[in-house]
Amino acid sequence: MSGTDAPDRRRHVPWTAAVPGVVGLTFLVLPLVALVVRAPWSRLGSVLTGPDVLSSLWLSLWTSTVATAVTVALGLPLAWLLARSPVPGLRWLRAVVTLPLVLPPVVGGVALLAVFGRTGLVGRWLDAWGITLPFTPAAVVLAQTFVALPFLVLTVDGALRAADGRYDEAATCLGASRLTVLRRVTLPLLAPSVAAGAVLAWARALGEFGATVTFAGSFPGRTQTLPLSVYRALDQDPQAAVALSLVLLAVCVTALALMRGRWSSGVQA
């Protein structure tokens, strides 16, 4: 796309597309505007400095960051496997990876309990060694990783499949070892899409609710993340719930704004 035909195309949006498009935009933006309008601005300070809020925010931030790190560590090789390995039936494997993306998160929580719960397939062995996952921050990280992993894998997998393999070939022809090609050519080319996938995964982990409340329970400072605080506050003090939602919104907007440049280039890569 050269810069010259972009403004040309912009003039030709038929209003058959513009009207529903604007309706769609309004539908997306209006709830966010309402959140800002309904926020209890006068007592925002007192609500947000409550002890449970700060511990929830801190817990949310560090668990979703750890979950993102795990996601990158496991997701990058998995995306590689999907994009480059000659294994038959990769289409099905890719469908399996997509599943947590469309699965209701609470089902993910039940599934995690079935594996890592105290009586679960793996959990019973862990329990015998004195390791209990449910109701710990580790369970929060596991739940977040489960729902966030597909975002990274699919982003990187798409980028890998669209990538130009000739750079790798050229480097190999010039005598680079496979490790050098990976380290000096493939990964640097992939970096924008990994960053994009990581931001998506982080945002998804930050907003995780269903799998967390099912698998990790809810205890202030230990497993009660910010979305869980919002849900609890809704019954007790709806205004506080709006204030907490505003915090989540602000964190997400900040993260996306910081990553905007890299994100858009990552989607194109």
Added chain:
Amino acid sequence: MRLRAGIVVAVLAVAVVVGAVTLRPGAARSLDAHPSTSAPHVTITVLAAASLSEAFTRLAADVERDNPGLTVSLGFGASSTLAAQVAAGAPADVIATADQRTMGRALDGLPGAAGGSVTPVVFARNTLAVAVPGSDPGHVTGMSSLDRDDVTFAVCAPEVPCGAAAARVLAAAGVGRQPVTYEKDVTAVLTKVRSGEVDAGLVYASDVRPGAPAVRDGSVRALLIPPAVNVTNDYPVAVLPSSHQAQARAFVDALLSAHGRQVLADAGFLVP
């Protein structure tokens, strides 16, 4: 061609918006206030505390059988959630909560003086009990076991009636340790116990009475809490301002009748 398609889309968009505006709960209710003469059919919505699931499901079936043309739509959840929903204008005809505090919050939220004109009636009482998984992994023998470092237990969140009651019982029994999780309602606590994820949970005595499903299938065992440290919750019910007052009243009358009291007693409640 493009213009005609545009008109169609625009009309559809307007129709969606108009539909969304006119199909508010109030508008929907005024529609079925004039039912067709052939089938006078009324649906009332009853919101009830999670602990009432069994009793109200049975009672609703009885009420529907005795009142042809009446459908009782049941919604169960934490009393605090139901109260917040009613206060926010959720369409409901009857609300039954697990304590007076949450009922007060529901009625306080009603518009204008509507809340003041509603008089809740206490129809049942409940106490707490300790629920232990059938396999008893924590070797729990009573309230004092909850103070052992190797025992994990679940309670309801403090804003939920069973959580408020649990906090008082724990304090009265001198248990200084914290639970591992604060669950949204008593059903969630019982689920955590049934699946063996915790060694114990504080639930309602009605949830773990001898005939309760969880006890019958052996997944849960009940330990009684001494009356000296136990608390009793009053369950109030109220008919909310709606266009189905008569039908809503019929449901509450059935609840307060001898048959209703029997259903509640069968479900493990104390009936006043």
